[in-house]
Amino acid sequence: MSTEKLTEDDIGKDVVNANGATVGVVVSVEDGVAHVDADPDITDAVKAELGLNDVSEETFPLHPGDVSARTDGELRVTDVAGVDER
Template sequence: MSTEKLTEDDVGKDVVNTNGATVGIVVSVEDGVAHVDVDPNITDTVKAKLGLNDVSDQTFPLNPGDVSASTDDELRVTDISGADGR
């Protein structure tokens, strides 16, 4: 698991599960918890990268302990509920 703190720099990153499937995109980070849209469309993706998205019914929280690795473009997550590629 990563010890990195989740920050606003993570907004717009893809969230990828252990199988390598993209399961969502980070739309906001509040108090170190990322909020992930599990069904983003192109508009959601662009809005997230511009910092214009908010938490909604279609997001789930992602805590720093759920992240196994972070790159410039994605957060890799451990098997957690909500990040199953729905």
């Protein structure tokens, strides 16, 4: 698991579970915690890239310890409650 703080550079990245399924997109990062929209559409993805999305009831938090791998386009997660079922 990563202990690196999540940053604004992670906004717009797909969040992918252990099964390889995309479970959301990072829409904002506050104090090192990413907020993931679990049901994004193309508009949400574009808004995230432009920094126009905020934390809402439709997002869930993703902490640095939840991330098992990080690439330019995605954050891989394992053992995050509710994520593997999506």
